[in-house]
Amino acid sequence: MEKDLKNIAKFYFLGIGGIGMSGLARYFKQTGKSVVGYDKTATEITAGLVSFGIDVNFADTVEAIPEGYTDPKETLVVYTPAIPKNSVQLNYFREGGFTLMKRAEVLGMVTRDTYCFAVAGTHGKTTTTSILAHLLKETGTPITAFLGGVSENFNSNFLMEGTDYTVVEADEFDRSFLHLSPDIACVTSMDADHLDIYGDKSALEASFREFTKRLKPGGKLFVKSGLPLEGITYGLEDESDYNIQDIQLSNSTYLFTVRTPVGIIQDVTFSKPGRHNLLNALAAFAMAAELGAPHSRLAEALATFKGIKRRFSYHINREDLVYIDDYAHHPSEIDAVCEAVRSAHPGKKVLAVFQPHLFSRTRDFADEFAESLSGFDALVMLEIYPARELPIPGVTADWLLEKVKLKDKRLLEKAALPEYLKQAEAEVILTIGAGDIGVEVERIKKVLNS
Template sequence: MNLKTIHNVYFIGIGGIGMSALARYYKGIGKNVAGYDKTETPLTRQLSENGISIHYEDNLDEITTAFLDNSTTLVVYTPAVPSEHQELSYFFSNGFEVKKRSEVLGMITRDTFCFAVAGTHGKTTTSSILAHLLKETGTPLSAFLGGISEDFNSNFLFEGDEYSVVEADEFDRSFLQLSPDVACITSMDADHLDIYGDSSELIKSFMEFAKKLKPDGKLFVRNGLPIKGITYGIEDDSDYCIRNIKIEHGTYIFDLGTPETTIKGVRFSKPGRHNLLNGLVAFAMAIQAGSPPYRLAEALKTFKGVQRRFSYKIKAEDFVFIDDYAHHPTEINAVFDAITEMHPGKRVLAVFQPHLFSRTRDFGDDFAESLAKFDSVLLLEIYPAREEPIEGINADWLLEKINNPNKKLIKKKDLISEIREQNPELLVTMGAGDIGLEVANLKSELEHAN
């Protein structure tokens, strides 16, 4: 089935951040779009407001007739949907073209100059910076993002179809569906061990991804990773390198070295050395589209950020509230380092919601070590997402491992009263589950209190 014969696109799991970006794309090019998801969220409500019909019951009777024509309907699903899902089973059994999200991304980007951002951390921020840089320099692009860009207020940007920016997701080996012209690998820390078994298999998968580049493609690799490519780093011998870092009023000022030149006095306002690296590789990749380096350096200064990626919710002299998607020990460490660099000496309360029973089990000791660094820790119950519970693995189990006297298991309904009682100078909420839905209420209550 090609784009011309597709009239209808039906999404199973349409509320996912990556799926909803594809839904916006197909709606934007004039296709009929509808879908199913388990629960209503702010994201699904936005899609509905854009004219996309969504229902929340796994029921074939809820699907309008047009989408039941297998000759004109493409069905897209996410691997998080269980195999016994009635609607998905129907489409598989009745001759429909049914594809995973990653396969559809591969189809859409095949005829574009494709930028693919891979890595166990940093994909969403890096791809959002890259999309921002390319847009600011007038590049005709489509960008499919894994978060809501604060620059576009969306997870999808359509400025043309010559170039594309996508996240190359290692989960379920999805990124092997792509054939990029330019790619980067930001990190290869062990993760998704429920899929890979061990970290060596994960690394092998990244090696396979590197081979997916087109014949003249370029691969950018964070310096120190065990894979060959054009390197980038901070204060080292990388091909693209940030040096002479200063901080003024919460903004980094630095020199940016490329193989050809050094640009002095570059500014970037997203806290954390990990974000500096994300900005650096986005800059290096954008050069491959022919964008002038000095213009790209100017555009770095205006990047606003991504929702739930070190997002300031309250930033007052006497109280700071930061929200972050961190759901892996390495990411929690990066958040802690950014806080201590930008807000030294402040008394920090961390609220963390673990994501997945398997990830909590696999990295329990590492989570405990990362969380113990904060002055105080509030731990929510594990968010299961696609998983069934694992016997003996729960928030109590993790709490016991955290070597910090100021730790407590808490329910979401008690968060406000506990935060007020502890009265921290800086509050940070972290996790990839539904903790993000609590942030607006927390901000409102805490702003009122302050």
């Protein structure tokens, strides 16, 4: 199959605007292939693809497919599970005898003949992968990185500095990560999620164990301390193989000591608040160190990591007002964001705006969401973002809001949000969710600054 992939001249992406799909599309374009694609709506990502030289169409019709991509012998169709089964273009390609492959399969083929780093986990994948890509780039490793978010260091979700080494997110959704064959892998967390796919937590954990068996012979597995997997451990203020000690936080920047199996690095700094981000930084540090990168150089590179868009991203940071946006969409992630904002801005009133993502996730974790959201001082709940799902009777934003134990809570339409926030008395405003709430950030920022 690898030979077939190298011989294919044309690639058509269904759902090209997805964060994972767009990175793969950029890879093929940069390696000299002809690439076009379809997506439902124009976004910042699709605009970036167009400026990269990739044509994108937004009409789900056969007529929208460019003439040069209608020969099944020349074109490979890459699709995402998010594309609906009744998509006109999807069914045209299926019925026309084209080869169709999921993004995960293609990514597995691209990375198979490289030295591959793969980061798995229900939380922390994107941040850990982005930090790792930054560390390897700064230490001169010729990498290609496929990221699940836009790195503020690269201003992209894709980096190509060479093809010997690859850095990828190992996504558990749809069991995608079982297509990978990593040399170095990491598991950051195994909390219950995607129960619409797995049914229960034990099936999810079994899939992670299966992923660890995908390591190449002689490969190394890094595991967050406390997870039920065998590997090189990492943790905070414990006896892990790699651990962080002497943690101090000042002006949203951590100062700490890293203990490794071969030595100690003191006075390391990292400027993304939250103990979960310290763990992500340590996992990336440990993976890069096992490749042989100098520890002192890795410590210097950690200090220059800027972050990822929509991962605890500051948009306003004044003494009188702070506005942060984050992708958190699971109770554990909301807990981590709450801890981060409390440690970075102690004593300040925090108003959270939450957009639930998926009806099934809202149903499956309603009580956990309610408990996590009760950790803020005030809450604005938006309607549930459906993504790929149809409504579930009884599962509504209002139903979830009823469970939250806060006096200061309300349900709002998204259009009314900026004006409401302008009148709010909170010192810290936080928007969280994995739906389209990120699209509102600039509008909110403009209103708050006015």
